[in-house]
Amino acid sequence: MTAAFDPRPQYLRALDQLEKLFLQVTPEQLDRPTPCTEYDLRALLGHTLGGIHRVAYVGEGGRGLDLPAQAGEIADTAWPAALGRARQRVAAAWEEDEKLDRVVEVPWGYVPGRIALGGYVMEAVTHAWDIAQVVAPGAALDEELALSVLPVAEQVLPADQRDDVPFGPVQPAPADADAPTRLAAWLGRTV
Template identity: 35%
Template sequence: MMTIDVREAYRRALDDFGALVHRITPEQWQNRTPCVDWDVRALVNHVVGENLWAPELLAGRTAADVGDAFDGDLLGDDPLKAFDTSAAAAVQAASDEGALTRVTHLSFGDVPGEEYVTEVFADALIHTWDLARAIGADERLDPELVEACAAWFAGAETGYRQAGVIGEQQPVPSDTDAQTRLLASWGRRG
């Protein structure tokens, strides 16, 4: 269960990710990230792709309806503009009347829009840490967003792990802070 409005959490997570995107220097686009096989450019491209999918899925379209429109390089010659434009569209789509109650058709089945927005919020939050780590920025995540994500992920972790979309749970001491525990549950080593 989310401890704050999921639309607000999603907007804030994308804002934090975007702030880091704007700090990427030309030589950092090739830096490795904690995400296996992704450099910084691939990570940002992934988030832009998710942002582009959000308006489509929240409008009730299916993956078949959209096809391969968001495959490949979505950043082009202006990655900052690509991110900013996609994030604004995603946040707007999540805020639209009825978006949270509308059926969203995902690859694994139909879910309410609220569940989908929660999933993309969590992904944006975790990838904010990934990007910060990759470019040597401050890795501290918004504590309120960490709390909200952890509350939701406690019920979703098993399904994510069984689907193979997150890494193995990392061991952490019992007195570890909330952010480190959350990252460990997503398979990240803090």
């Protein structure tokens, strides 16, 4: 990522992808397991929303460690509306260009805003894959978006340095796997 890199369009595109998936969530799916094994679907949706609120909070000037990465209690049918509110908040929080160069604190350290927001692009794209496995198995996800974050994931999360990160070992992916699936495998999901 260069100093000119602006992750905001990618992040909003990742949220568009999440929105399509959130619209497909049904109450009977919420207790199902996900490829993100520590979460059932309800918990993963809450974690995903929590991440959006966390990066919004960072854009608003807060410390990334001060806000829990869970969204709180959401009614079974209110997930799309909750995502809509989170999207509005994060878009407003990062609207000013100057915030991209301001050093911010996120769970992985102090980095320029553009790097912090770029990390949350990777999170949103990966959790879209996790959610899709439950609500829309086989759905075509944004290949171009996943291709843009896969090399970043490979660089910042090398296969041989997984001791202090919340990702399992790199998993094998089929040779013909699409980019979202390869990203999920790189981040420790069984695909």
